[in-house]
Amino acid sequence: MVSIQDIEYIYKIFRRAQSNFSGRGFRIPKDFEKHFNEKFKEPNKKALIKITGWFLTKWQNIDPYTYFKCGFELYNKNFTYTKFFNDKILLLYITRDKNNKREVEITKKGLVDSAIFVKKWMQENKLNLNEYMHVRNGGMLLAVEHYLNNNIDASFFVFLIRKGMILTDDDRSVIPYVYTNYRKITFGLNDISDFIRKLEEKLI
Numbered sequence: 001m002v003s004i005q006d007i008e009y010i011y012k013i014f015r016r017a018q019s020n021f022s023g024r025g026f027r028i029p030k031d032f033e034k035h036f037n038e039k040f041k042e043p044n045k046k047a048l049i050k051i052t053g054w055f056l057t058k059w060q061n062i063d064p065y066t067y068f069k070c071g072f073e074l075y076n077k078n079f080t081y082t083k084f085f086n087d088k089i090l091l092l093y094i095t096r097d098k099n100n101k102r103e104v105e106i107t108k109k110g111l112v113d114s115a116i117f118v119k120k121w122m123q124e125n126k127l128n129l130n131e132y133m134h135v136r137n138g139g140m141l142l143a144v145e146h147y148l149n150n151n152i153d154a155s156f157f158v159f160l161i162r163k164g165m166i167l168t169d170d171d172r173s174v175i176p177y178v179y180t181n182y183r184k185i186t187f188g189l190n191d192i193s194d195f196i197r198k199l200e201e202k203l204i
Helices: 004-022 032-039 042-056 064-078 087-105 108-125 142-148 154-162 169-173 176-191 193-203
Strands: none
Touching: 004 032, 004 042, 004 064, 064 087, 108 142, 108 154, 108 193, 142 154, 154 176, 154 193, 176 193
16 A cells, blocks of 8 residues: 555656656645545546556666656657556666666776775775765765765765765755666666675775
């Protein structure tokens, strides 16, 4: 059973993909639950509930935003709730996802270069990796500053987040690329888990 919060989350992602496709802004109802129960047509309601459940279970490795973008690419403005489950969308998503993962895999050199930079910084400042992930400079995480200065790349930054680095809203606001591509980068890192494990050993 999916919660109304889960449904609202997927709804917002769908509307964002729709907005980016059309080039127009969108508003989220102040009381989504009331809007959903009173304004949604029954077929649309069932479709949104169903796809929310799928994204939480058997489609948990599928990025909803990218999936919806594929839907709009195929159906243009006619992409609606009742077309959510067309096989053509999933096939296009799988093709795009494979290509994106190949792009992420190419960042192995970026990961190594980032690790070398961080290892040197830690040695110079006599800190370990966990301590590095918590250092702040003027309120901003040092890792964010290093990322913005191209000292570490996006894949390494996501690696740090997965290791437990905690970001504030201010930190997130200056790294839109990482925020938008987090799931894609995560999937790419999962594909090279053995490489990541060896990389981590070098940092300890």
